[in-house]
Amino acid sequence: MVKTNLQLLKLSFLFFFLLTLRAGAEGGGEKPNIIFIICDQMRGDAFGAAGNEVVHTPHLDRLAKSGVMFTNNFSNNPVCLASRISMFSGKYATETGVLSNSYPEEKHLEFEKSLPWHFKEAGYRTGYIGKNHTYRKKELKNFDTLTLRGREEFRAYSKYVPPFWHSDTFWPEEDCNPGKNTRDAIDFIQDEGNGQPFFLVVSYFDPHPPYMAPSEYSSKYCASEMELPGYIDPGQLGSRLSNQQKALHYDKISETDLKETMRYYYASIEWGVDHQVGQLVEALQKEGMDENTIIVFTSDHGDFMGQHKMVRKGMFLYDALLHVPMIWYAPGIIREGLAIDEVSQNVDIFPTLLDFAGLQIPEYLAGQSLKNQLLGNKPARATQHKVFAHATYSDLPEGYWNDPEPYFDPQSDVPFHTRVQQLTWENESTTRMVRTTDWKLILSDTHKPELYFMDGGNVEKENVYGKPGYNEKFLELKKMLEEK
Numbered sequence: 001m002v003k004t005n006l007q008l009l010k011l012s013f014l015f016f017f018l019l020t021l022r023a024g025a026e027g028g029g030e031k032p033n034i035i036f037i038i039c040d041q042m043r044g045d046a047f048g049a050a051g052n053e054v055v056h057t058p059h060l061d062r063l064a065k066s067g068v069m070f071t072n073n074f075s076n077n078p079v080c081l082a083s084r085i086s087m088f089s090g091k092y093a094t095e096t097g098v099l100s101n102s103y104p105e106e107k108h109l110e111f112e113k114s115l116p117w118h119f120k121e122a123g124y125r126t127g128y129i130g131k132n133h134t135y136r137k138k139e140l141k142n143f144d145t146l147t148l149r150g151r152e153e154f155r156a157y158s159k160y161v162p163p164f165w166h167s168d169t170f171w172p173e174e175d176c177n178p179g180k181n182t183r184d185a186i187d188f189i190q191d192e193g194n195g196q197p198f199f200l201v202v203s204y205f206d207p208h209p210p211y212m213a214p215s216e217y218s219s220k221y222c223a224s225e226m227e228l229p230g231y232i233d234p235g236q237l238g239s240r241l242s243n244q245q246k247a248l249h250y251d252k253i254s255e256t257d258l259k260e261t262m263r264y265y266y267a268s269i270e271w272g273v274d275h276q277v278g279q280l281v282e283a284l285q286k287e288g289m290d291e292n293t294i295i296v297f298t299s300d301h302g303d304f305m306g307q308h309k310m311v312r313k314g315m316f317l318y319d320a321l322l323h324v325p326m327i328w329y330a331p332g333i334i335r336e337g338l339a340i341d342e343v344s345q346n347v348d349i350f351p352t353l354l355d356f357a358g359l360q361i362p363e364y365l366a367g368q369s370l371k372n373q374l375l376g377n378k379p380a381r382a383t384q385h386k387v388f389a390h391a392t393y394s395d396l397p398e399g400y401w402n403d404p405e406p407y408f409d410p411q412s413d414v415p416f417h418t419r420v421q422q423l424t425w426e427n428e429s430t431t432r433m434v435r436t437t438d439w440k441l442i443l444s445d446t447h448k449p450e451l452y453f454m455d456g457g458n459v460e461k462e463n464v465y466g467k468p469g470y471n472e473k474f475l476e477l478k479k480m481l482e483e484k
Contacts (some may be wrong), residue, residue, distance in 0.1 A: 031358070033197050033293040034200065037202045037203075038087075038204070038299065039297075040205055041303045042299035042325060043302040043303055044324050044458065045458065046325075048061040054226065054227065056266075063281065066329060067331075067338075069326070070327075071339055074324065075299070075346050076347055076390070077389060078313055078322060078391055082099050087115070087298075087350065088134055088350075090350035092366045092390060094484075100392045108136050111139040115349075116128070118354055119353075123196055125197070127199070129146075129188065130148070130149055130204055154170045162257075162407055166212065166260060168213065178275075179276070181203075185202045185280055204272055204273055206271070211261060213267035217267040218263065220267065221263040223262075226263055226266075228259065234310075236461070241318070243401045246404065247396055250311075261305075261306075265305055294353070295329040296328050296352075298325055299324040299325055301322065302319075304320045305320070307320045315391045317389050317432070318460055330374075338373075343385050345367060346367075347366045350365055352370045356374075368385070388433065389435070392427040393428070393429055393431055394424050395446055400423075432484075438456070439453060441474065441480075441481065443478070451464050
């Protein structure tokens with residue numbers, strides 16, 4: 001009799017255990033939808049929640065307030081193609097073989113094993129809307145829904161414009177690509193499909209130059225209200241940056257032109273990014289889907305935007321070009337209202353999304369899951385997280401900056417800034433960086449090392465390499481780079 005009762009007790013326990021498993025699978029085990037929003041060339045300090053009191057970004061600010069913002073997040077490359085391939089492959093540029101905006105013939109990102117592939121394999125409906133600059137055409141066919149747009153035709157670069165070009169848009173707002181991308185994304189969200197969860201990439205072109213926005217937005221900003229960064233002579237950092245500044249005539253640029261450019265940069269963020277994100281979130285809420293959707297927002301890289309009297313990007317590994325936003329929004333899934341200042345990087349997005357979806361995280365991924373931090377738990381890390389970035393470059397011809405090209409060359413249809421930058425974008429030399437919370441080391445093949453104490457900020461102020469007292473720190477960081 002005792003034996004029978006014991007058997008019944010064991011069976012009851014097993015039945016209860018199976019019921020618990022089933023409840024977990026049917027309830028908390030529901031797969032979350034994923035919306036991965038990428039904008040182009042947005043600095044990490046270019047929205048209100050990051051402390052910027054000039055730009056108007058109410059929707060991004062609300063996202064950060066209701067979700068989690070990583071205040072020290074970094075891209076792993078300073079230009080579009082290499083950065084995006086890193087994000088979607090989960091690997092550093094040295095591993096992908098794509099370190100610039102040039103796509104080597106033998107190197108490309110395959111859909112298989114890339115971020116959206118994992119979700120498609122798990123039964124997700126997949127979509128990609130907006131700017132590509134990531135996959136080649138044959139790979140894009142693997143998405144269930146695909147709508148590609150880059151810049152509008154009227155944004156085509158003109159050979160007559162100086163490198164700080166900005167303007168109001170020439171088309172009605174409803175005919176411009178930001179709104180079209182958003183409307184297509186909302187259509188995708190509202191499509192029930194076969195009851196599948198979805199993985200959607202929404203890729204916006206703004207605030208990439210030319211810096212443009214409808215007058216409704218640009219008129220909100222006044223050049224006189226713009227605050228330029230304190231000037232730091234690029235010669236204090238490295239000769240390559242100093243050469244680039246002179247070659248592009250940035251050393252002679254006026255504060256008026258810089259502030260006017262900044263005004264349009266902010267207007268393009270408000271219109272082409274913030275307003276669009278607000279529309280997406282509103283659509284999710286109307287559909288009652290925001291409680292089971294994870295939104296992650298970031299940019300592929302940043303912009304000098306006034307630092308060193310420069311604008312645009314380049315093959316440099318300074319924080320102006322690498323420090324980018326990262327906001328996670330997922331009501332009911334992650335903690336609310338967290339701001340995390342520990343360094344993170346865009347390659348962390350891949351493993352984090354897999355982790356939240358309950359998918360296996362490949363061991364080869366360069367990043368690490370941020371799930372613990374997003375849940376509000378103290379990260380179980382043995383060592384401090386480090387950020388790595390890599391790029392290729394080519395030096396300007398010897399003495400070129402002493403006699404730079406004029407703004408307008410009647411013999412060329414290529415704009416001035418493009419002609420100069422093309423001279424520096426060849427895959428001839430490599431530059432690489434390691435970044436911790438407080439320190440940063442940049443090594444380049446043809447220039448001396450650059451070592452910076454960041455002092456809790458995102459501006460390199462003085463290269464202390466070779467100065468007394470810093471050799472031990474230099475060797476420590478150099479070892480980190482050599483091991484990566």
